[in-house]
Each structure stands twice: as C-alpha cells, then as structure tokens.
Amino acid sequence: MGIMYRLRSTTIKRTCVITITKMSPTIEVVTERATLGEGPHWDVSSQCLYYVDIFGQTINKYVPSTKTHTKARIEGGPVTFVIPVEGQQNSFLIGLGRKIAEVIWDGLSETISDIEILVEVEDEIGLRNNRLNDGKADPSGRLWAGTMGPEPEIGKLEHEKGTLYTLIGRHSVKEHLKKVSISNGLAWNVKLKKMYYIDSPLKTVDQYDYNLSKGEISNKKVVFDLEKHNIPGVPDGMTIDTEGNLWVAVFNGSRILKINPNTSELLTTINFPAKQITAAAFGGPNLEDLYVTSAQLVVDGQKQPEPAGAVFKVTGTGSKGLLCTNVKLP
Numbered sequence: 001m002g003i004m005y006r007l008r009s010t011t012i013k014r015t016c017v018i019t020i021t022k023m024s025p026t027i028e029v030v031t032e033r034a035t036l037g038e039g040p041h042w043d044v045s046s047q048c049l050y051y052v053d054i055f056g057q058t059i060n061k062y063v064p065s066t067k068t069h070t071k072a073r074i075e076g077g078p079v080t081f082v083i084p085v086e087g088q089q090n091s092f093l094i095g096l097g098r099k100i101a102e103v104i105w106d107g108l109s110e111t112i113s114d115i116e117i118l119v120e121v122e123d124e125i126g127l128r129n130n131r132l133n134d135g136k137a138d139p140s141g142r143l144w145a146g147t148m149g150p151e152p153e154i155g156k157l158e159h160e161k162g163t164l165y166t167l168i169g170r171h172s173v174k175e176h177l178k179k180v181s182i183s184n185g186l187a188w189n190v191k192l193k194k195m196y197y198i199d200s201p202l203k204t205v206d207q208y209d210y211n212l213s214k215g216e217i218s219n220k221k222v223v224f225d226l227e228k229h230n231i232p233g234v235p236d237g238m239t240i241d242t243e244g245n246l247w248v249a250v251f252n253g254s255r256i257l258k259i260n261p262n263t264s265e266l267l268t269t270i271n272f273p274a275k276q277i278t279a280a281a282f283g284g285p286n287l288e289d290l291y292v293t294s295a296q297l298v299v300d301g302q303k304q305p306e307p308a309g310a311v312f313k314v315t316g317t318g319s320k321g322l323l324c325t326n327v328k329l330p
C-alpha cells in the first residue's frame with residue numbers, strides 16, 4: 001500500500017499526491033477436492049502445507065515448490081487435525097475421532113507407517129458420539145484441541161456437548177471450557193497475552209486473557225459478532241498475522257474476514273468460489289501466502305460444485321502471517 005506525500009515545504013500551502021494501491025488478492029486452486037478440508041498448517045522447515053480431509057480420513061501434504069499433493073488414509077474415524085511434532089522427522093499429532101494420536105508418515109506413501117493412540121477423551125455414556133475438531137499448538141508448542149457434539153446430519157447438531165482441552169502429559173488432557181458446541185478456530189497473540197477462540201454456532205470470535213506459561217485462559221470477551229455485521233454463515237478456523245489481525249474462515253459464507261480484534265473492525269473481506277470455507281494459514285517463503293481450506297459437504301441434498309473442497313492459495317493480501325507452531329510432546 002503506497003501512500004506518498006509530496007510537500008512544498010517553503011509555504012504553508014502544500015500539494016499532496018496520494019497514491020493508493022488497492023489491495024487485490026488473487027486466488028488460485030492448488031489441490032484436488034477434499035470432502036471436508038481443514039486444519040491447514042505451514043511447516044517452515046520443509047516449506048510445505050499440511051492439512052486434513054476430516055471425512056475423507058486423510059492427512060495431506062502440499063509442496064508449493066513442486067506443486068505436488070500427497071495424502072495418506074487413516075482408519076478409525078474422522079481425522080480432524082494434523083500438526084508436525086517439533087524436532088521429530090515424520091512424526092505428527094492428529095485428532096482421530098475422540099482420540100489424539102501420534103502417527104509416523106514419510107509424506108510420500110499412501111499409508112502411514114505407525115500410529116500410537118495417546119489419549120481418548122469423552123469415553124462416557126452420552127458423549128461417545130462426540131468427536132474432536134480443530135487442534136493447534138500454542139506459541140510454546142502446547143496442543144489445544146476441542147470437541148463437538150454429534151451431527152448426524154450436517155447442520156443438525158447437538159449443542160453444548162463439547163469441551164476444549166490441552167494435552168498436558170503424553171497421556172493426559174486438561175479441560176478449559178465446557179458446553180462448547182463446535183470447537184473451532186484458535187489463535188494467540190503473545191505480546192497482548194490473548195488467545196482467540198471460536199465456538200462456531202455462537203457466530204462470534206472470542207478473546208481470552210492468556211497465561212502462556214501456565215496454559216490457562218480467563219476473562220472471555222466477544223471481539224467480533226458476525227450477526228451484528230449481517231454476515232451469513234458461521235465462523236470456523238482462523239489464523240493471525242504479524243499485526244495481530246485475525247483471518248477468519250466463514251463456513252457457508254464463501255469468505256475470509258480480516259478483523260482487528262482490538263477495535264472489532266472488519267478490515268477486509270476475501271470472497272471465494274466455494275461456500276464452505278473452513279480455515280486459513282499463512283505460508284510460503286515469506287509467510288505472505290494465505291492457504292485456505294474448504295469443503296464440499298452436501299447440505300439439504302445440495303451438492304457443492306467445483307472447486308468446493310479444494311485448497312486455495314491467496315497471494316497479494318498485503319499481510320504476513322505469524323509462524324504456525326509445531327507441537328512439543330509433553
């Protein structure tokens with residue numbers, strides 16, 4: 001964005017030349033179509049994007065430099081997130097139904113080479129049809145992941161049955177929020193000591209005070225309300241840029257919102273040729289490319305046309321992302 005002023009300094013009168021370069025992001029489809037693409041994570045060391053197809057039950061890798069896409073199928077339930085384990089090649093934490101597991105994958109084969117279940121949550125009567133959803137590592141590498149209630153048909157959800165957890169030991173979790181409906185977007189601002197969180201059906205983006213060393217949240221405050229802005233759909237995944245602005249995917253809203261959580265302002269909207277936009281992550285050599293996942297879920301008998309389900313690469317947003325943190329196994 002170039003703003004240029006030319007001043008005639010000798011007099012009070014001034015000539016002002018203002019050049020405003022309007023931001024014009026370009027959107028490109030970079031992968032084949034998933035059923036429910038989710039959880040994009042940029043891995044700096046390998047310069048590639050990892051993401052999941054929740055209902056396709058795959059973990060996926062996209063390498064921009066060679067434009068190659070590989071995936072491995074995992075049996076045992078919906079695969080809800082995939083995050084590389086810090087310092088351990090080929091090792092990832094995944095959400096698998098109600099389980100958190102460590103898998104070993106070389107990023108090339110169509111199958112994983114090993115899996116170890118670390119924890120199973122909500123294994124009690126009344127909660128067994130829940131499943132995990134979004135998961136992310138906070139800036140210290142601590143895993144946060146939450147669940148959602150049963151949704152036998154898309155859009156017909158049992159509300160307030162989920163919980164938001166952190167992984168505090170290799171085989172144990174700690175509860176942070178109960179009565180969550182669809183645990184979704186997570187982002188952190190270390191400088192401001194905030195965590196941002198989305199429980200989709202609330203249609204809000206929430207902020208919590210965040211104690212990074214203890215991994216504790218408090219003091220909920222709504223920082224953005226989609227209904228107040230007449231935005232259709234529900235907020236899903238999100239990511240944060242270097243200026244502290246949030247990039248929120250809107251499921252059933254065909255868009256990404258760039259919002260300032262400190263002023264509650266809507267700064268930019270990017271529209272996509274797919275309705276079910278699920279999540280976003282900055283990647284690329286300078287963390288300036290925004291990778292956006294989407295879905296092609298059939299809602300009310302309606303199929304989502306091409307390219308729904310693909311991963312989109314957005315260039316020219318004028319923003320730069322914060323690093324996606326890999327997970328540190330406790």
Ligand SMILES: O=C(O)[C@H](O)[C@@H](O)[C@H](O)[C@H](O)CO
Nearest residue numbers: 133151154155182184236278
């Ligand atoms: O994308 C996600 O985060 C979740 O898997 C859900 O939000 C589903 O998309 C939704 O439940 C469909 O209705």
Ligand SMILES: [Zn+2]
Nearest residue numbers: 134184236237
């Ligand atoms: Zn999501």
